Amino acid sequence: MKRSIAGALFALLFGAVAAPAAADPCTPVVYPIYGKYVASGTLHGPGLLLDGGGAMEAPNASLQWVHNLLAGTAGVTPRFGNVIVLRAVDANIYDKMFYQYGLFSSVQTIRIPPCATNGAIDTLVPLIDRADAIFFAGGDQAHYVKWKSSQLIPAIRRVYARGGLVGGGSAGLAVQGAVVFDSVAGDALDKTVNTANAVRNPFEKSISFTTDFFAWPALANTITDSHFVTRNRFGRTVVFIARIVHDALVPNVANVYGLGIDEASSVGVGPDGFGTVFNAPGGKGAYLVHGTPPDPLTSPGPIHYAVQVSHVGRNGERFDLLHKTTSDGWNTITVDGAHDPYTSSDPYK
DSSP states (O other): OOHHHHHHHHHHHTTTTOOOOOSSTTTTTOOOOOOOOOOOOOOOOEEEESSSSTTSSSOOOHHHHHHHHHHHOOSSOOOOOEEEESSSSSOOOSSHHHHHSOSSSSSEEOOOOOOOOHHHHHHTTTHHOOOSSEEEEEHHHHHHHHGSSSHHHHHHHHHTTTEEEEEEEHHHHHTTTSSOOOOOHHHHTTTTOHHHHHOOOOOOOOEEEEEEOOOOGGGGTEEESSSSTTTOOOHHHHHHHHHHHHHHSSSSSTEEEEEEOOOEEEEETTTTSEEEEEEEETOEEEEEEEESSOOOOOSSSEEEEEEEEEEEOTTOOOEEEETBBBBSSEEEEEEEEEEESSSSSOOTT
């Protein structure tokens, strides 16, 4: 995917480091480290950082939360934790931003080109095994799901298992769910899946999924979506839930969830499965969407499906993501792709 104007400007302002020369364009690139690697010892997670947009839109407080989770303290402490940013395209535009807050011992980007072989990817495992936090950058989740058959994914799971943190923004958020809308079919057809086309045809060929990429307890039976309010993704998330029920993509189709996070919002999930909402200016927080049988897609044509929605929108608000309970209550909203507007009421209020 082409680099955004905002991303290019950010790189100019914050000084992305030029990539080390690689003889083969399919060889992964390990950028120079910002800071100094310091073995952290005991970590106090595990946790997840779920960003609705890229790191440039994420609330600063979410990075402080990551530091506190890893270090096990909410007070002011020295730098702690070694962060690795994974991306498939673009340069190390997040490193200096992450490091300059004085929170982490080191920050380093690894770029894994989409054409990299599993053998080349597997050489990176020792670096992952030293990390305390792994952050997937934005971009195209179709590039990330290619890593499923490599040894990189088990290594990332080990980071989480030993009390570290895993997360991502935008495409990096999309790959955290139990079911991933993977963009593979859409890329092949050069077509974007948005709410307008998805609600009219839930079986459009550009919708495809990956399962068993990760298996975080708090995201069991859950698909994640980003830029939720900004790009009006409620309808497509409901379609994804309906397809998961119809296609039986999870063991328990009696309770399938979508977690939509707005562009300037993040959710930090601690070891107890509780999520905390962080909002930058304009961020609308998180939306839990609950879909149940019967299968709403028994016949071709536009979707018609009633789902439950809980909006967890207040900055600092906590909710039980593991058990999918909130203090905000649930509203029933019917999605009808044959009509405009496609919802019975505003899903974002």
